Amino acid sequence: MSAACGTPLGLSLLVDYWLAELAPADEERVEAHLLGCASCGYELRSLVNLAGGIRRVTRKGAVRAVVTRAFLERVAADGLRVREYRVAPGGSVQCTVAPEDDLVVARLSAGLEGIGRVDLAICDDSGRERERVRDIPVSGAHGEVVFLPRTASLRAAPAGVDRLKLLAVEQGAERLLAEYIFVHTPSPAGPARG
């Protein structure tokens, strides 16, 4: 293990350096330090490994997240196969995941302008809420929520109906913004719902 550093670079500074967000003079100072300091280099390496890990689990479809249109363009440019389902408010779609799919996304269009907090409720066919994704990041200007579920979860899901609800949460009360119905059919090797 490396010797301790007397003037360690903080995590924020290392992240800023890694993402090329520093002014040239600050970048030069950080680089000179890193080339002379094994301890801070180790910290940066750990951060880089973590960043690489996030990239890998994302590519594997092992992360559930709300993403963006631009993100979808990037993963497609990287050669990943992305199955997209665009659904309008009140709409319904037949969906599945094929063996060759890397990622599957639900693109839920909605009027989101001016709403402070939005939750995504995942419900069964009867409307019973199974899971709540709280305070999702939404851009009113984009008019949609791009939801990336875990690919492995979809592969394991039996045939059935899921209702996704976008809810505005305001002053302790919630209001239904839109509901979307996903009728899931497993890929040929998938399980059957009992």
Next chain:
Amino acid sequence: MICSNVVSSLETDPAESSLADADLARRVTAAAPGEALAAETELYRRLAPRVELYGLRHLRAEQAAADLVQQVLVLTIERLREGRVREPERLASYVLGVCRMVVLDLKRGEGRRKRALERYAADVPMAESSSSPRVDLDRLASCLDRLHERERSVLVLTFYSERSATEVAAELGLSPGNVRVIRHRALGRLRECMSGELSAP
């Protein structure tokens, strides 16, 4: 032959490992060419991961970074042998200068890469750079699950393809400052979880 002197899993010489970088540099300079192999090897072992990081940051590719390590350290050790590093106590600055020069060359395409390697590589010992342990991806996925939704989105959008706070902010309709705050908090929580310190979801 470039790879003829690559040495894997080099043992650390205790006498050399206790020395500062500058002392090792002086030892290389003071010795006849090729006679301070232990000091050169120790310098290589120390500097390789640091130069690799510089390469990853500026070239964004593992193989290119590995090439950079070879080229920078071959040139640096050769300059030390020749007594052309005037201030060994400022070795980091010297290496930084060499890194910049070589990255510029790499970005231009060919440059001095082949010439330098053909000229010097056969005489300079090379060790594998020592990266820190790989990340446990199952644990990472589990730790990402424990983050708040905004935190997870910001980390995925940031690190999938190295996007700045300004770029992520534009995509999510947030301010760059807000993204930086979320990013910092999320990374802290993620690191805690990865090290087993975060138990609550």
